[in-house]
Amino acid sequence: LSAPGGVSLVVPQPNINATVAQNILLSVEYSCRGVATVEWKHVSSWGTTKIAEWKSGNYVNISTVYKDRVTTFENGSIQLLNVGMRDAGYYFITVTEEYGTNTYGTIIVNVYEIIYEDLHFVAVLFAFLAAVSAILICFMWLCNKSLHLFQKKTTHKLTASTTEEIELETIEC
Helix, strand or coil: CECCCCCEEECCCCEEEEECCCCEEECCEEECCCCEEEEEEEEECCEEEEEEEEECCCCEEECHHHCCCEEECCCCCEEECCCCHHHCEEEEEEEEECCCCEEEEEEEEEEECCCCHHHHHHHHHHHHHHHHHHHHHHHHHHHHHHHHHHHHHHHHHHHHHHHHHHHHHHHHC
């Protein structure tokens, strides 16, 4: 975007998606003939906040709200540390040349919370499967015990009938 006075501004990534606690870079590149003033503002449903303002090569004025969270760069970019839900919104950059020519840029930032519902589902599924397998193991153990009892009774009956046959054969002789 080039203004008549010779100020140009490039916004390579006009839309940024971030998650809570992430660091984001609001990347821009400006050029002009003279000394430029760079100003960043944040506009959201909570209102408009001035983030930072500086002249190329001079002291940077960062608002107290962003004091420990913003890093500025000579090319006009800023890095926002540890973003929260309130950081979502529109970020406007204004580059003003010393002769009064302005150029504007906008970056839209979407901030998402990490949702643990999927993790919750996995934990519940794991607990359910563990319970089902415990029940199946108990059922198998009971079946095994029943089988052993059945085999013992069958063995006793078998030994009793063979003993009677042996006794009967002995008497017949």
